[in-house]
Amino acid sequence: MYDSLTVKMFQMKSDKLPIINSAWDILSGGGSALDAIEEGATVCEVLQCSGTVGFGGKSDEDGETTLDALIMDGRTMNVGAVGALRRVKGAMSVARHILDYTKHSILVGDQATQFALKMGFKEESLITPNSNELWVEWNDEYHCQPNFWTNVEPNPEEYCGPYKKLDTLGKQRTPQKRNVGIDKFNHDTIAMVAVDKNGDVAAGTSTNGVKFKIPGRIGDSPIAGSGAYADNTVGGAAATGDGDVMLRFNPSFLAVEEMRRGASPNAAARTAIDRIASYYPSFSGAVIALTKDGEYGVACHGLETFPFVVQDSTRETCEPVSINCS
Template sequence: MKKLLFGLLIACFQYVKCDDPNIPIVITTWNFLNSTTKAWEVLNAGGSALDAVEQGASVCEEQQCDGTVGYGGSPDENGETTLDALIMDGKTMNVGAVGALRQVKNAISVARHILEHSYHSFLVGELATQFAEEMGFPIESLTTPKSKNLWKKWHNEDNCQPNFWMKVTPDPKKYCGPYSKSEKGYHQASTSDVKVDRYNHDTIGMVAIDKNGDVGAGTSTNGAKFKIPGRIGDSPIPGAGAYADNAVGGASATGDGDVMLRFLPSFLAVEEMRRGASPTAAAETAVARIAEHYPDFMGAVVALAKDGRYGAACHGIHQFPFVVHDLTQDKSRTEHVLCS
């Protein structure tokens, strides 16, 4: 115990944050330990919050976390994997985001380049790929044998589900797309239940505070399985997937992105903390706002105050895991919160 306290005193002196013993700190959605550990290594070495978020999320992109982050996961109706990512600087309130990125694996770093090497905030699709290539990113296929077989299984079954079309014909329960068996042209399908869970949840979200008290937040995802090509969920939308403000803290969301982006839950959580709410209460308010309108949605929000306090809230599953690393612990720790 004496050794731990002595270490904390040294850390306080080193980081000039004796009133905030939990600074620096990083919090990550889901049980993404390796990403959190990498982010902490950056912070503990004196790196910036933006560096921590970028490098931490990059680990998940490389390791294809849960099949929902990075290449080789969540093929769309055409069998292609595309990527979305966001990074936000709470010091400058600047944002870099990319959506429907094709043929570039490191989406969070492309987003960082948009933030730092353009006056824009958001680039999408093939022209985002062109920007990435001009910035030196290699162009390579995001399809793997696993994602190709996943798409083939879905595509060749009599009942292609999940499917995100609604109020159109023919009925996808009778035809298997993207082209129907009896119609020429593009297959349009009706509404069906789409399971959004741990393995179809869209996002790694991360919030970090560095030794200077600067806040960074970010996300990376390959989206929902078998989505309509061109779909972008909540992950790259500022205030939806993530939000950061040095004056308050940051937040990140994960789950049913098509629903959650309508409520900007990360922005709402930060604003609730600005009003004096604890991080847990702020996350609960953000989740409850969505559930009021969509009681069956699945999602979660993590919130991190500028003083290092943190919390989370969730809905639609039994419990939600998230990972934290700060000065009080030797390794990244998974915590759980029960969901409403």
């Protein structure tokens, strides 16, 4: 048994190495996988990785940034998660507090904020000048294009709301196409899986969701089995991509169950990705999988390449890896 850490990364730049270093320092020093996941994701939140994690970055269609995060303990099968967290920056740490100090698994919205304040977190705006500038441009210059509405009027492909549902009673319904392009700058998540010296597995995610989402939306990241999953008897997995689609298939759970059945991590991740692609061939996303013995695998779809980082006790330094998704 040896320590192992697999992390979905954004771009292989030196300013992202603190994410790996901080998490690996905990593992290599004998710390827990849970602590490593919390610390690594928190560093990414502070760094505002690619504008897709942490405060600022992507806002909803009202101009507000909200946060989703999940952490799962593979020893106890306990989960802490937060969805649509408002006005509190440390989403992963709030999720950890839900795991440690409640019997619940997920808290959302303003009530999650109130919980965080009781736990000593600070309430502050998550809007930054950059995120506000992007929202103003989307709202004023691009007339709310693209967005996530469908089967409403006025036509969401041409106008801003407010919208009302189409009256389709007694009429043939013609669904409007989804007009949001999901790419690496619109959906990304910090997704991590770790095994510590005790053989305990943990997995976690953190994100600020998709750009200009409908307020209140949460994606796959804070959903156990979808965004991430961990089980000491097998290993763990985590996902990133088009969360509204991916959460319908619980890809992280499926990858872990495939490894339980004897599949390699690569094959397990591929099965999870292919299941989604068989229904949604144009979706984009990826799954990372890690066995309890430190073997890792990755599969992706709908992206040109997918970067991630691996570190374990057999390596002097972290290894950035990029696979071709086509």
